[in-house]
Amino acid sequence: MTTVPFAPLAASFVPSLDSPVDVGRDQAADEAARELSRAAYQHESLFDRLQREIFQFIGDLMSGDGTGTGGVLSLVLIVVVLVVLALLLLWALRRFSGSGRAEPGAVFGRRERTAAEHRSEAERLAAEEDWAGAIRERLRAVARDLEERAVVAPLPGRTAMELAEAAGQALPSHAADLRAAARLFDDVTYGEAGGTREEYLTLAALDERLRSARTGVTA
Known part of the structure; x- marks a missing residue:
């Protein structure tokens, strides 16, 4: 009876331990983003997070080549965001500057005196x-x-x-x-x-x- 050589056949199914593991660029980026979200940003304040996301959003818009319909839309969105931020800043300044004024026609100001x-x-x-x-x-x-x-x-x-x-x-x-x-x-x-x-x-x-x-x- 003829002996069948099993060893070479079995060895062909065993992967080489020295072969490198191929990890895609997108997968690596996702892993890094998840790690950062777990560690660095888990204690981030609401204001810092909002500021970071706004600047990231503007950076993403400006990362394009600025041509075509996408480029024009990006510029419009940037202008809208800047206008909204300017209006919010103006409202806050006016409210702060007017906090010490009296109501029109009122006898007293906001400061209490005897x-x-x-x-x-x-x-x-x-x-x-x-x-x-x-x-x-x-x-x-x-x-x-x-x-x-x-x-x-x-x-x-x-x-x-x-x-x-x-x-x-x-x-x-x-x-x-x-x-x-x-x-x-x-x-x-x-x-x-x-x-x-x-x-x-x-x-x-x-x-x-x-x-x-x-x-x-x-x-």
Whole structure:
């Protein structure tokens, strides 16, 4: 009986251990991307991630040759992205710059001060002969004092005339003087009137009278 040589046939099915493993470029890139996403970017903040993706998106658009329909579309998309970013920046700057401004027509600004602090500031401005500023601060002292004594209820955004009407109901004998003070405040604040020393002294005298006044009705 003839012996069949099995060894060479079996050896032909065993791969050589020395032969290199052929890994494609796309597969290597995918492996590297997955590794980076697991390690370097897993603790990345939302802002950094958004910034990275935006710049990556713009870089991908600009990586083309800039010709043909694809190139024109890429340029349009880049312009749109830049315009949106500029509008967002402008909105943030305007909101920040306007955070300390008072509402139009309001007596108070956004900074909270006591009546005593407003009076002190009014006296300082009067000493510098800044009559418009002194009148504004003195009326704010009047308004804050009335709120502190519960003559009128605090109301954010209240105008000078609304203050005069509310205080005039609680202090009827001073209603006419309060309305005159409110008109003076509006004139120097929104009407570009300069104000005078006599007008400031009149308002200061009203402030002193109101400090000792008692309400005629329950506030």
